[in-house]
Amino acid sequence: MSSNRLRLGLGLSLAVSIMLAANVLADVQFDPSGLRQLRLTDSGDIVAAGHCYGGVIPPVPPGGTVSFFPLSAPPGMGIAKNGNLYFLGEIFQNSTTFPGPVVMRNGSTITASVTNQGQLYLRGKCRNSTGCSNTAWEPSVWDTDPYIREHNNCYNYANDTRTDTYAQPGTASGQGIQQMTVDEVRSAALRDGLTWVSWDFPGNNYDCGTGHLVYMAVWPNTDYHWYRLDQARGRWSHKLGGGTPRDFDNSLVQIIEPTSANRGNYVLNGGYYCTCGEHASIY
Amino acid sequence: MRSLAVLSLALLVGTMSQTYAAEDGDVLTIEVDVFSGRPNPKIELTGDEAKNLSKRLQGSCLTAQGRSDLPGYPERLGYRGIRIKRKIAGKSALTSVISSGVLKFVKDGAYAMCAVSVSAGQELASNDSNSVFEKDLVRMAFQKGAINKSLHDTIVETIDASANK
Numbered sequence: 001m002s003s004n005r006l007r008l009g010l011g012l013s014l015a016v017s018i019m020l021a022a023n024v025l026a027d028v029q030f031d032p033s034g035l036r037q038l039r040l041t042d043s044g045d046i047v048a049a050g051h052c053y054g055g056v057i058p059p060v061p062p063g064g065t066v067s068f069f070p071l072s073a074p075p076g077m078g079i080a081k082n083g084n085l086y087f088l089g090e091i092f093q094n095s096t097t098f099p100g101p102v103v104m105r106n107g108s109t110i111t112a113s114v115t116n117q118g119q120l121y122l123r124g125k126c127r128n129s130t131g132c133s134n135t136a137w138e139p140s141v142w143d144t145d146p147y148i149r150e151h152n153n154c155y156n157y158a159n160d161t162r163t164d165t166y167a168q169p170g171t172a173s174g175q176g177i178q179q180m181t182v183d184e185v186r187s188a189a190l191r192d193g194l195t196w197v198s199w200d201f202p203g204n205n206y207d208c209g210t211g212h213l214v215y216m217a218v219w220p221n222t223d224y225h226w227y228r229l230d231q232a233r234g235r236w237s238h239k240l241g242g243g244t245p246r247d248f249d250n251s252l253v254q255i256i257e258p259t260s261a262n263r264g265n266y267v268l269n270g271g272y273y274c275t276c277g278e279h280a281s282i283y
Numbered sequence: 284m285r286s287l288a289v290l291s292l293a294l295l296v297g298t299m300s301q302t303y304a305a306e307d308g309d310v311l312t313i314e315v316d317v318f319s320g321r322p323n324p325k326i327e328l329t330g331d332e333a334k335n336l337s338k339r340l341q342g343s344c345l346t347a348q349g350r351s352d353l354p355g356y357p358e359r360l361g362y363r364g365i366r367i368k369r370k371i372a373g374k375s376a377l378t379s380v381i382s383s384g385v386l387k388f389v390k391d392g393a394y395a396m397c398a399v400s401v402s403a404g405q406e407l408a409s410n411d412s413n414s415v416f417e418k419d420l421v422r423m424a425f426q427k428g429a430i431n432k433s434l435h436d437t438i439v440e441t442i443d444a445s446a447n448k
Contacts, residue, residue: 153322168320169320219360222318223320224320238319240359241318242323250361266360
């Protein structure tokens, strides 16, 4: 065995160690090289520099840094290589069942599992970390297909993440909004992995790193709304529920700063956040 | 000529009855398009309630005509309009939208309901004078518990404000 290969299931002790490690560590490192090209997060997402490929025609690409196989199966069922993940079986995302025999846990919660057929079950999704760049004004992406338009809301749009679930803050992280207040929505979004910036407008050149800036407002006791900054334009855009993305406010004025825009009934300032990729997961 | 006109009217009425008479098994979904984050409130009508509303929609067909001057759908935060989907068992849903004093029959969704020809660039619609139809549906949503009194009142205020512009 190559010294830089980590074989899950190599001896019961190592498999147990992986499960125990998952209980202790925030992330399971699939890349011992430390490049963090591929990792499993607390919420069961695979965050990859590349992509996840399931149902791969055998053999899986050789020479990967990590290989996965159940205790009773031969090697080569799944592999991580160059930031890509390849599995012989299908990769099931947003799964609520986790057939083993190999499971990965975060505390008492199973986040992923591998079967004897080389299938991978994820509680979350495969996400491309390098796809998390600043957003562009591309309303057609959300509007051309009525199914996409009607099944993705302002929170999906602000996070630039299509889930087709009409995503709600906190759902992906296991605790949704209990009351429609700024504090509740803010807390739920932070649980989803958005990171706090400020209550006040930080400027349209604020650097979110690989992510982008978003803004939240609340209609007291009724609803919430999110905007996002399309940095290349220096303007903000938003999607009104299942409607078409817009870059103007209720006064039909283009949005340069959401805190001063006409937001109708959404009068409560919910603050600014950074979002994207390896830092956030919504559902 | 008179007999031809009578025959044409009979055929039109017959066609309307054959194509979209309210039927047992009608299911209408009424969506109050008001939220941005949360899913919109919806109510589903079946049985006599659905048939009655279907008949009311069909009644609007009698005054429907192709129009090119319709106000745009209000793209704003807050209340925007009522979206109606009509589904008959085994047949595809038909869709109409009521907003800003106009009942619009959505192309490819509900045009067959009215059997009115529409020219290119036009949309099929009938007036909802004083937004009576629209407010009736908002009231229905409140009565069925889909929206609370506060939201109902806010929506009615928005409808009235739009009508006064």
